[in-house]
Amino acid sequence: MAEKSYAHKRSEKQPDICLQGKGNMGTGISFNLGLTNQHLLPCAGGYLLVEGGSKKKFPQFLRELESKGIDPGEIRYLFITHHHEDHAGFAALLREISGCRIIVHKEAVKPLEEGKCAVTGGGIINWRVVFSGFGFYVLSKGVRMFFSPVKLGDADFIIEKDDNELLRSLGVPGKILCTPGHSPDSISLLLDEGSCFCGDAAFNLMHWLGHRYCMPLVSDMESSYRSWRKMIREGASTIYPSHGNPIPREKLEQNMDYFKQEDLVLTKVLPKLVDIFFS
Numbered sequence: 626m627a628e629k630s631y632a633h634k635r636s637e638k639q640p641d642i643c644l645q646g647k648g649n650m651g652t653g654i655s656f657n658l659g660l661t662n663q664h665l666l667p668c669a670g671g672y673l674l675v676e677g678g679s680k681k682k683f684p685q686f687l688r689e690l691e692s693k694g695i696d697p698g699e700i701r702y703l704f705i706t707h708h709h710e711d712h713a714g715f716a717a718l719l720r721e722i723s724g725c726r727i728i729v730h731k732e733a734v735k736p737l738e739e740g741k742c743a744v745t746g747g748g749i750i751n752w753r754v755v756f757s758g759f760g761f762y763v764l765s766k767g768v769r770m771f772f773s774p775v776k777l778g779d780a781d782f783i784i785e786k787d788d789n790e791l792l793r794s795l796g797v798p799g800k801i802l803c804t805p806g807h808s809p810d811s812i813s814l815l816l817d818e819g820s821c822f823c824g825d826a827a828f829n830l831m832h833w834l835g836h837r838y839c840m841p842l843v844s845d846m847e848s849s850y851r852s853w854r855k856m857i858r859e860g861a862s863t864i865y866p867s868h869g870n871p872i873p874r875e876k877l878e879q880n881m882d883y884f885k886q887e888d889l890v891l892t893k894v895l896p897k898l899v900d901i902f903f904s
């Protein structure tokens with residue numbers, strides 16, 4: 626079969642959307658794959674991709690790239706906000722065809738290398754989420770506990786603390802913030818112009834669940850709000866969650882500290898339930 630050529634489309638390549646925010650770096654390509662948003666940000670020599678979504682969505686991801694005239698080889702870096710399957714599920718496949726270098730938090734290394742989501746305590750924000758069938762909704766979108774293991778090597782970037790240099794050295798004007806709460810390995814990418822890609826550190830779908838912009842599954846509630854404060858303090862004006870539409874900073878400010886750690890439900894049985902439903 627003839628090799629696909631993307632070169633003819635390159636001159637027509639246009640960002641799908643302008644990322645909302647202040648300043649003038651605000652261009653990138655955003656698209657939604659089922660449940661998870663992906664973002665391609667320009668970097669030196671190609672693109673940095675935020676999120677390596679569900680494995681099931683990989684063929685769709687490749688079609689999206691092709692329709693935008695982008696060769697997978699142009700993806701030089703993959704920024705994984707945390708190790709969950711809908712954020713890291715096709716990382717191994719993407720690496721195979723693009724050779725991209727991966728940026729992750731050190732707490733994500735073990736679960737990525739095992740190819741298994743780690744449930745690290747915490748609970749669900751309220752009973753409405755439990756009785757709403759939210760878990761079945763997520764399952765129906767193809768999110769699972771297991772994914773192709775991702776072997777990390779010397780060429781990858783393992784983040785241990787906030788970092789104001791790495792992204793700049795790769796041609797992306799921004800910084801990396803550690804934003805735990807949903808999971809201990811959560812990191813966010815904050816552009817200087819105010820756009821902040823936060824993975825599941827915030828959530829903007831199905832407001833009837835009463836989640837107040839918190840992901841329904843939280844490992845530590847207080848860390849979660851500390852992470853919101855950090856994003857705002859560091860200059861985030863528009864927060865891009867991996868699930869749902871962008872969130873203006875003010876919405877996080879208005880809902881800060883709404884839940885307490887002791888409000889979480891199913892804290893004792895959560896790991897068992899997740900194992901049963903997502904295996």
Ligand SMILES: [Fe+2]
Pocket residue numbers: 707709807825
């Ligand atoms: Fe997650």
